[in-house]
Each structure stands twice: as structure tokens, then as C-alpha cells.
Amino acid sequence: MATARPSSCGRDSVPATPRASIDVSLVVVVHGGGASNISPGRKELVSEGIAKAATEGYNILKAGGSAVDAVEGAVTMLENDPEFNAGYGSVLNADGDIEMDASIMDGKDLSAGAVSAVRCIANPVKLARLVMEKTPHCFLTGRGAEKFAADMGIPQTPAEKLITERTKKHLEKEKLEKGAQKADCPKNSGTVGAVALDCKGNLAYATSTGGIVNKMVGRVGDSPSGAGGYADNNLGAVSTTGHGESILKVNLARLALFHVEQGKTVDEAATLALDYMKSKLKGLGGLILINKTGDWVAKWTSASMPWAAVKNGKLQAGIDLCETKTRNLPTC
Numbered sequence: 001m002a003t004a005r006p007s008s009c010g011r012d013s014v015p016a017t018p019r020a021s022i023d024v025s026l027v028v029v030v031h032g033g034g035a036s037n038i039s040p041g042r043k044e045l046v047s048e049g050i051a052k053a054a055t056e057g058y059n060i061l062k063a064g065g066s067a068v069d070a071v072e073g074a075v076t077m078l079e080n081d082p083e084f085n086a087g088y089g090s091v092l093n094a095d096g097d098i099e100m101d102a103s104i105m106d107g108k109d110l111s112a113g114a115v116s117a118v119r120c121i122a123n124p125v126k127l128a129r130l131v132m133e134k135t136p137h138c139f140l141t142g143r144g145a146e147k148f149a150a151d152m153g154i155p156q157t158p159a160e161k162l163i164t165e166r167t168k169k170h171l172e173k174e175k176l177e178k179g180a181q182k183a184d185c186p187k188n189s190g191t192v193g194a195v196a197l198d199c200k201g202n203l204a205y206a207t208s209t210g211g212i213v214n215k216m217v218g219r220v221g222d223s224p225s226g227a228g229g230y231a232d233n234n235l236g237a238v239s240t241t242g243h244g245e246s247i248l249k250v251n252l253a254r255l256a257l258f259h260v261e262q263g264k265t266v267d268e269a270a271t272l273a274l275d276y277m278k279s280k281l282k283g284l285g286g287l288i289l290i291n292k293t294g295d296w297v298a299k300w301t302s303a304s305m306p307w308a309a310v311k312n313g314k315l316q317a318g319i320d321l322c323e324t325k326t327r328n329l330p331t332c
């Protein structure tokens, strides 16, 4: 079990906030998937992408944006980055197509939006937010989700523009090697997620993915469900990655928050939830979690998990166990 933990727990009060309002930390944590081995050549690109996304989310919070704005902003950056398995660079299904899942949730009132199996959309997380805010529903899938995107004025992005040479090779290799992913042998791909706590004490999460390489057409994983993420201001916010079928079976995100609800620390809650999935199903994965007081953790049972966190103007990030790097954010 690998953990990354904050090196300090100081407060990051918002200067303009009157004394009477809630004095909470601004916190953003992002992840870039439950990876196996990331080649040294890609490590740099992945680290950079993840740090930029966390910084983007934090800057949104500092500018007075909500937790929902921050997680959407961070995840959008990662969807646009071909090193990650979401948006541009999503892994291919058995037909060589992209089918993406994404979700977002506002811990203030539990409003939630999700899309699954969407194809020609650059930023599924933005579509999930529109489902949350502009429809009476929580979840749209496939054709209906794409029609809704068109109605909302989102331009179609041709599938070829979302596919990369790397994802084509990844599918070829996977087809040669065997078939579907095994729970205990996850392959590096790079699902993305973010959790945030804003100056009003609101929590949110977003998760976005191309799913699992060589998946059956129409397969939907955990990422657009309450297993792939959850946010409730009374408890915390979580985004998960890993073997989707296992995550769905144990309802990983809500399971971790159940332990928070029972009085566990963020570290204990993440460990209990991930250990349960591993012992019960041999399922590997990872999660990021912030509780309502701004304590956070990034934890994984997969070989590694790229993550970054910003709190008190300080960025901490890592990929492998015991590899946390800390630096101050550039002032702009």
C-alpha cells in the first residue's frame, strides 16, 4: 500500500473572507491513473501534466472559483493532455474506437452529472457538468449524451483527433498479449480525477476516463458512477482509478467516505477501502480523498499512481512510493 500525505497541515485562509465566515483551507488534489510501470521517458511528461492540472485547479480556487469549477478545470487540462487516458489520448476499445466516461459532483447539495460511452467529444467532464446543471437527470449515455452535447453547442471532435499513435500501439499489443484486463494486473494508461475544497467549505470531485484498453464495445466502468467518485460536504470528496469492475463491486469512493463517516482519518479510510477491494476481489487501484477540514491523502495498491496536491500555496507531487517532491507554486 502506497501513500502520499501532506507534509504540513497549516491553514490557507482566503484573505478577503470576513472573520465570521468559515475559515477553511483551499485544497486541490489530482490523480493520473492507477499505473503499472511508466517508462522513464514518459515520467517527466506525466509529472508535468499532473502538476499543471493541480496548479490550474488551485488557481481557480484562489480566484474565488468553486470546488466544482476547480475540479472541472483540472480534469479538462488532463483530458487535453495526450499522456492521460481521458479525452485526447483515451485508450481504445476492442473495435479500435474511443468510448469515454466522466462524472462530476457538487458536495454542497449532492448534485451530480455523468456521461458514459461518449465518442466524439473533446472534454467529457464538461458534458458531465452540463448534465448536472442543465438537465433534470444525473446520467446520460451514448447517443443521447451526444445529442445533448450538440444541443448545448459543443462541437463534435472527429474520433481520429482523439486517437494517438501510442493508444493505437497499446491496443495492438493488448490484442496480441491476451484479452481483457485482469483485476490484479492493471496496465498503465492514465485515467484522471480531481477533488477540491473551496473557500466556502464546498467539496467536489470529477473523474474522466477512456476506460480499459481492449474493453468490449459498450462496456462502462466505475468512473461515471458513485464508485468512481463521490462528494458530500458533510464527509469529503473522493476520485478513484483502477480496475473498474472491482471498484464498482465494492463501491470504492463511497466506501472510503463511509470510513470517514465512522470517524477514521483520511489515511485510515483510504487504506481500509483499498485493502477491502484487494482482499475481497484482488482488485487494484488508487484514490485521492479530501475531508471537510481539508486533510487529504493520495493512496494506491497499483504499482504507482501519479498524483499532485496543492495546499497553502505548496505543491506536492509523486508517482512512485516514497517519491514525494515539494515546491512552492510560481507566483503569477
Ligand SMILES: CC(C)C[C@H](NC(=O)C[C@H](N)C(=O)O)C(=O)O
Pocket: 032, 033, 034, 035, 085, 181, 185, 186, 187, 188, 189, 190, 191, 192, 209, 210, 211, 212, 220, 221, 222, 223, 240, 241, 242, 243, 244, 245, 247, 284, 285, 302
Ligand atoms: C487498468 C487500470 C488500473 C488503469 C487505469 N484505468 C482506470 O482507472 C479505468 C477506470 N477505472 C475504468 O475501469 O473504466 C488507468 O487508466 O490508469
